[in-house]
Amino acid sequence: MQTSYSSSRILLPVRPWFIGFTLLAALVLNYLPTVAWPGVPDWLALVIVFWSVREPRLVGMGLAFVFGLAMDVADASLLGQHALAYVLAAYGASSLSRRILWFPLGQQALQVFPLLLLVPVVQFAVWAVVGAELPGLAYFLGPLFATLLWPLLTFVLLLPQHQPVDHDANRPL
Amino acid sequence: MDQQPPPFFKRGPAPVALLSFYVALSLALLVVDARFHTLEVLRQGLSMFTHPVQSFAHLPAQLLDNADSYFASLARLQEENAQLKRARLENVAALLRSQQMEVENERLRKLLGVRERQQVSGQVAQILYSARDPYARRIIIDKGQQNKVVAGQPVIDDAGIVGQVTRVFPFVAEVTLITDKEQAVPVQVVRTGLRSVVFGLGDGQLELRFVPVTADIQNGDMLVTSGLDGIFPAGFPVAKVVHIESDTAYSFARIICTPLAGVEHFSEVMVLDPRPAVVLPEELESEAASKHAKAATRSGPAKKKRLKKD
Numbered sequence: 312m313q314t315s316y317s318s319s320r321i322l323l324p325v326r327p328w329f330i331g332f333t334l335l336a337a338l339v340l341n342y343l344p345t346v347a348w349p350g351v352p353d354w355l356a357l358v359i360v361f362w363s364v365r366e367p368r369l370v371g372m373g374l375a376f377v378f379g380l381a382m383d384v385a386d387a388s389l390l391g392q393h394a395l396a397y398v399l400a401a402y403g404a405s406s407l408s409r410r411i412l413w414f415p416l417g418q419q420a421l422q423v424f425p426l427l428l429l430v431p432v433v434q435f436a437v438w439a440v441v442g443a444e445l446p447g448l449a450y451f452l453g454p455l456f457a458t459l460l461w462p463l464l465t466f467v468l469l470l471p472q473h474q475p476v477d478h479d480a481n482r483p484l
Numbered sequence: 485m486d487q488q489p490p491p492f493f494k495r496g497p498a499p500v501a502l503l504s505f506y507v508a509l510s511l512a513l514l515v516v517d518a519r520f521h522t523l524e525v526l527r528q529g530l531s532m533f534t535h536p537v538q539s540f541a542h543l544p545a546q547l548l549d550n551a552d553s554y555f556a557s558l559a560r561l562q563e564e565n566a567q568l569k570r571a572r573l574e575n576v577a578a579l580l581r582s583q584q585m586e587v588e589n590e591r592l593r594k595l596l597g598v599r600e601r602q603q604v605s606g607q608v609a610q611i612l613y614s615a616r617d618p619y620a621r622r623i624i625i626d627k628g629q630q631n632k633v634v635a636g637q638p639v640i641d642d643a644g645i646v647g648q649v650t651r652v653f654p655f656v657a658e659v660t661l662i663t664d665k666e667q668a669v670p671v672q673v674v675r676t677g678l679r680s681v682v683f684g685l686g687d688g689q690l691e692l693r694f695v696p697v698t699a700d701i702q703n704g705d706m707l708v709t710s711g712l713d714g715i716f717p718a719g720f721p722v723a724k725v726v727h728i729e730s731d732t733a734y735s736f737a738r739i740i741c742t743p744l745a746g747v748e749h750f751s752e753v754m755v756l757d758p759r760p761a762v763v764l765p766e767e768l769e770s771e772a773a774s775k776h777a778k779a780a781t782r783s784g785p786a787k788k789k790r791l792k793k794d
Binding site: 335338339340341342343344345368371372373375376379380381384385386387388389390391392394395398399402405406434435437438441442443444446447450 | 495499502503506507509510511512513514516517518523526527530531533534537538540541542544545613614615616617618619620622624651658665686
């Protein structure tokens with residue numbers, strides 16, 4: 312019998328090129344000039360956390376580090392600032408992945424929120440050491456919106472893995 | 485013969501080991517970048533890969549901008565043109581006069597035996613975007629190593645000083661705005677000639693430091709560059725005093741200024757050519773040589789040290 316949660320339905324195996332494509336797309340989204348708007352989520356963090364939860368054996372700290380460096384170079388930040396934040400988030404996501412996937416989407420989002428919040432908090436900690444002040448609470452709105460987007464993101468990123476819906480009377484599942 | 489685990493169990497190093505490796509690596513990068521500023525080559529190398537992605541990401545915004553100007557109505561353009569012509573005529577008198585005065589000034593300075601003021605020239609650059617990081621007040625301009633931009637060049641717009649080039653990549657350069665926390669500009673109060681230094685506050689405003697409580701300074705005073713640093717040419721408007729707090733408990737007044745240039749919103753800026761190094765008299769030369777090893781660059785580390793002191 313199929314379980315009731317859509318998050319645990321049986322999926323086709325993921326294609327690695329699709330993971331790479333979504334990560335690149337998230338990088339492009341992050342590069343868009345959206346500084347002026349508060350609460351724009353960190354797309355890259357969201358996608359890295361998503362794949363670390365879904366495919367902890369394919370996406371992990373290595374990719375998080377590389378994409379973090381790409382953000383640092385483009386963003387005039389300290390080199391390693393995004394990398395550190397993404398690596399920590401990816402570690403948290405992959406170690407919690409077995410648990411998170413057990414829940415329905417809404418509760419998954421709740422568990423992902425602290426991981427996403429970790430990213431700006433780590434970056435702020437890095438800057439606090441150098442001597443910066445808190446840039447305002449609007450800065451932490453991003454993870455909140457990212458959390459709200461979690462169910463939608465799960466649906467979109469898992470679309471290529473959905474099985475065709477032709478019911479075979481002879482198949483047990 | 486040893487028993488090998490089946491390949492299914494081979495998952496590389498333990499997650500905690502990997503985590504400590506990557507965290508240590510990022511911390512090392514952070515410390516080296518923040519303290520020693522020696523990772524510019526790595527940054528430039530990486531930017532070769534990120535630059536194409538970035539320009540791709542900025543295509544939509546640029547297209548929108550271009551479309552906007554493409555569909556600008558003829559009437560508006562004509563009006564704007566007429567306005568610009570009028571403004572030019574109005575400015576012509578002042579310009580001619582100032583040219584004549586510059587020549588006269590040069591002659592007088594020669595008579596007095598004072599060094600001539602340096603001519604200022606530069607190249608116009610377009611602002612691509614401002615850095616996403618909320619902690620860094622930086623913008624990226626479309627001129628880089630290809631256009632012979634070097635770190636340290638001052639950047640101005642039509643109203644005054646905008647900032648200073650701090651990092652140069654092959655095709656773009658990064659400008660630190662004067663409102664950035666790490667940026668300091670030596671200035672002079674126009675009305676009294678008082679010299680001091682303004683520091684960015686990181687929130688779009690500037691603070692004039694090291695001015696005694698008793699100093700003659702008023703709201704609305706204009707600050708111009710003093711040119712003492714050998715980087716910014718003298719006499720460019722920087723900021724206006726908007727708020728003075730003189731508490732006699734402290735020896736220095738707290739003076740807040742707003743930048744005159746449209747520091748946070750503009751589209752085109754001018755990158756001024758670097759000023760030629762001033763030749764020191766011989767007795768100072770030897771003294772400077774010994775100090776040179778310590779303060780190799782006048783940029784980042786020196787500024788940070790100054791910040792720490794106060």
